[in-house]
Amino acid sequence: MNLFKRAWWRLTGHLGKTLMLVGLFFVICTLVLSGFLIQSAATRAAASAKNSVGAVATMQLDVNALLDSGRMQQRKDSGQPGMIGAEGDLHRSLVDKICKSSVVANCNYRKDSVAEPTDQVKLHQPVPAPAGQDNRGADFFKADGVRDLDAVSTFRNGDSKLIAGSGIKPDSKSDMVVIEERVAKDNHLKVADKIKLKAIVRHPDGRIGFKEIGFIVGGIYQNNTADTGTYVPPMMAPSNQIYVTPGGATRLDSKKVGADGGCSTRPPSRCATPPTWAS
Template sequence: MNLFKRAWWRLRAHAGKTVMLVGLFFVICTLVLSGFLVRSAAARAADSAKNSVGVVATMQLDLNAYLASGKGSQSDDGRPGMIGADADLSRRLVDRICRSPVVARCNYTKDGVAAPTDQVRLHQPVAAPAGQDTTGVNFFRADGIRDLDSVKEFRNGDSVIVSGSGITSGSGSDMVVIEERVAKHNRLQVGDKVKLNANILNPDGRLGTQETDFTIGGIYRNSTADPSVYVPPMQAPSNQIYVTPDGATRLDGKKVGADGGIVRSATFTLRNPDDLTPLKKAATAAGADLETFPISVNDKQYRTLVGPIGKTADFASLTVWLVAVAGTVILALIIASNMRERRKEMGILLSLGEKKPKLLGQHLVEVVACAVLAIGCAAAGSQFVAQAVGGRLLSGQVASAKESAAEQVPGQNLADPTGGAVREDTPRVEPIDTIDIELGIGDMGAIGATGLGIAALATIVPGARILRLNPRDILTKGD
């Protein structure tokens, strides 16, 4: 008799067991398919985030590597001493690296300070306590930047231009952008010629000042209110001024050379997190010494965006494996029990001349038929289950990520003249908090292969003992 007919009659004759097997397969396939859908949605979200924010690579001097290489001026005993001009990062070099096709956006900065003059005085709403020494803090903080719009405070809206324009890559070295309160305090307007004191090192080794000409190109407003107590002027938000990288070089008491000036660090926003190697090759081709000026990746934005949804995908993948393994074991036990109950049927069929592989094939057809029906039902409902479960898991991961971020304390930036907290050059972003579930052909193929694989494994493993049986043993011993 045809094994397919026997399988069909068996499924119809024992409808209760058939429904139970289909229900068990439905639960397994629904959970597995939901895991596949969540994982696929997370991968799409990660790709979207990768294209939207990219990854920021930073290039700056590694002082330890510089000194270990023997560069710089030599001391009396022949060991590296003072830092020399070869520790300067050339802006022209950075510009060549910026032209690399893997770079979506680049910026470079140079931290600096400017001493006030009679024409441009510090804004200090609360005077220093009597007798307190303020030497070394009565300066403007002067950041040399390539593009003012790329500065974090302007990207997130904490600072806005209220008059004039911001600094761009085409701005002159004499352009300066000052805060509105400093402008009002000194009665300055856009277009005014002003002088700021640059810091220079005198031949006797003492620090001096030198008046340097600037033109006010823009006035901005910072939303941070004046402090109610005394703070060093350099830490007051109103005393933050912006100049070009060449302007910051001039405030260091140096002349802008033929190489376009120097910068402290450069940042490159990559189009893809995997573009770090091509960027390093482009930097080497441009003439950069990556031992002295290493390029490190800051993918904090990307990790912030995809961190929670990535953890959700990892949990979904773990669920797929656990459900698949547990489902296979449970089904194997049920099928083994079912075969034990059908021992007389198998003995009779074997005594009538039925081949053992066909007898095992009948059981496999029955289980596969239930699996196919369950897979079809799971495809109809898994999208809703995955959306609900994935959304709940993601919201929990997002809440956990925000709590962890709130507990982090900013570190100290030793290169900061104010000794303040580290100021990041990347904008603050919120993690992805929504998941878009889509059922695709690939997901259907994956659940189909998984479901049929579970059915085959759960049938063949316990059914392999059929191949070792003979009719006499089954009918006489009952096993």
């Protein structure tokens, strides 16, 4: 009993020191409890993120596997490399089934192509090529056939944004094209204008030709990358990037769009888009 009395006298006899110790004890307890609360909240947030954020999957052709399978089509001239045949196509109808799955939140695919400029639609080239430089092979628009423009990485991260018209959607028509604003200004183009671009035609005898393909400007976008003060090959410049539908990219390859939206010169039942896809 004397122990408690002496402790009480000690606390009341040094009131300032007692208040300081009580305050310090309160601060320590508060910090410990806050740490437990933060740890618990972080655990719940991590569990919630795992449930809401999924993995990004990318599909593309495994050329080595195709070569090992012996299904690469060989040219008549044995000195020429093999060609990817029907076995190398990834059918659009199959990918559309994957995109409609309940476990897939978003889906996109891409078909690479190029378009030759015409008198109506010229390339944006603020700095001309140096004298004597051969520009053949680079004087093209880089045309990406995409299923959904909003799912393209440059539009997702904000490097590009739509400023007029609408973007490409899964139900967009094959004659829709989205161009960059610098190309639109250079050629005095606006939304709903009808334009023509040249598609590359590869003849059986090896000759290369061009034919004009009609498109309608469905949208105009802005890319945040400014023009440099030096020459850049036109196809490498962000301003000369255009977007079309997968069917539009098929048309730029001088092929017919199949019944399922695929691409080939084969019958529609076997028509498929080339095997370059991105999530």
